[in-house]
Amino acid sequence: MAGAVETTDEVASHLHPAGSFDVDDHPMPNGREEIWRFTPLRRLAGALDRQPTGAGAVDYRVEAPGEVAVASLAPGQAPRGTVLVPSDRAAAIASAETADALHVKVPAEVVVADPVAVTVQAGGGRSNGHVVLDVGPFAKVTLLLDHRGTGVHTANLEVVVGDGAEVTVVSVQDWDRDAVHLGQHEALVGRDASYRHIVVSLGGDVVRLNSNVRYAGTGGGADLYGLYFADAGQHLEHRLFVDHNAPHTRSHVDYKGALQGRDARTVWVGDVLIRKIAEQIETYEINRNLVLTDGAQADSVPNLEIETGEIVSAGHASATGRFDDEQLFYLQSRGITEEDARRLVVRGFFAGLLERIGIETVRDRLTEAIERRLAEVGV
Template identity: 45%
Template sequence: MSTLQTEQHGFKAHSDGDWENRAPIQTRSDRFKSTNLADFPEVTGREVNWKFTPVAQLKDLLSGDLQGGVLPSEIGEAEGVTVTTIPMDSELVGRAGIPEDQAAANAWGQAQVAQHILLTSPERQTVTVRRTALTATATAAHTVIETAPQAEGLVIIENTGSANLTENLEIVVGAGSNLTVVSIQEWDADAHHLASHNVTVGRDANLQHIVVSLGGKVVRINPSVHLDEQGANGECYGAYFADAGQHLEHQVYMDHNAPRTRSRVAYKGALQGEGAHAVWIGDVLIRRVAAGTDSYEENRNLTLTEGTRTDSIPNLEIETGDIEGAGHASTTGRFDEEHIFYLQSRGISEDEARKLVVRGFLIDVIQRIGNEQIENRLQQAIEAELEQSVLA
């Protein structure tokens, strides 16, 4: 019997089909994008960007019918700030990026309209967007936040109450402007919230993007920041506290697409209770054109009890050797006993020492918001979490 092999090993198509189109994505920027839901295959949970997400709980947001229109919210007034409703086919929509996943494409196709928030004042203005009137109805939303050149602003999005929401948030940071956008998730315990935040940062402009996730059954916030002009600076910070049965997920993409750009990414989370699950994926891409880049990303997780799960995956792609620096770090663990011992040596009880460590761990991010009232309220929310924890 002849065993001579006449064909190259691996030359035939695999049994799973579509062999010619299944080449792995070589870089983060190659991920497929479309505003059309039909262009995306059905989500199975095996995809690289969905494999940690409880997709079975999210079928209506991924591919079901959604309620569109103007999202019920209260938007504060400020000098040099205009809020308008624009159609989805407006030239103002799509400048910061288009969907990379099915949930975002479903929201794009059914949002019907977008809210456009434009900040033009050179003096720092604060705009608060309060969302308190959503329901369990599957809902789509689209928001565009934009700063004119040289403008200064702080936009705070407060999410509370019930929700079953999938949305796209676009952020357009004009040349020389400084913008901080804060997204706070304090949803009710049964809420589902999927959000794609696409950002483009102009020449010599600065963006600070802060996510605080405390409430909700399933929360998935994915910021994609594109440093598209020379001298652009992007900073992404996050704080989260996952309780039993709660899934909090953040996928951050920092795209250096111009010379002498700078980025910092730092997310910190605490977890307690059976089934508490936190996911953080950090992608940094330094393109060939991004000479002089300075970049660093990190994720730190503090597990307070048994039965929690953390998935923390930093990724760094560098296409040029002409950079100032780039690095990443990820840690997950229990309390540092040296810190606890030090506090106890100062007369603080062990339980209070552990709570102090958690406070300091998370408040380091919250203090970056730059609004004392919001910072104090979030610190109180963390205190409430700690009072209900096993540390109390």
């Protein structure tokens, strides 16, 4: 490959300009910006105003096995800030207004059997947060970020996946109906490391998560899964960016959503950049939406920016639809009522993603929450 001397930094993503820690570098959006055009700005309840965390607004409860070190990091204290540079105003505020980020450190080669559980309990009012998951080479861990309660919350998650490490993040947005949550999850995947990021968004009035991945070396893989279920009036927005900035890396994005009720709204934006240097990479992203009732709207926008053709594969797919009549007919022709048939189809739609949540108690809780939702509208 003579002549392939271009460094990764020289080709910028057209869709993702460089970030900044300075809140003022991210002006208050007016809604016409590409990154904000789907978001209902008027419903953000001050999430984009720079404000400190109110007293009692949020409580971080950490349950971590003994081999995991839990501490805090000041702004600029590595590894904080080495992976995540805020890409929008919400992330910049979350970063600037968090004096002590939660630092969860897994030493090299330590395999943590039980998940590290971080419960983010919001108690109303304005809050900011920043979590750094710092996983050493060849270590293995699962982090559960469990968001509950209500309030206006901006928060970041910064993940260092050491070389050869295996990291799973499960972020559950089980907010009360009126919460607002904006956040950025940023991971740097080490050489030959594997990163799994699973998002489940059920609650909240507005949830908007940016989940981003880039690579620190060759051979890394990232699987980004998501499941969301929007009820009447909810806005659930998931934006993904996989930056293939190293050769022989792999990414797979699979997001599925269901919508029911008037003005239920979901947005999925999946961007993949394959830089010139990123030869022999593999990437695939898919988003599927099941619209269960009238009056709901799902936006699905896959984008591929390809700077090199020397790759193994790159693809994307997006499908939004109602129940498949043939599936319902098949099930009903076996005596199953229409209501039960619909429930089976929705359950089946989400089954694969729920199975990926390795934590049984969380999986059962989410399965029940989905069943309750379906029962509400008689699906």
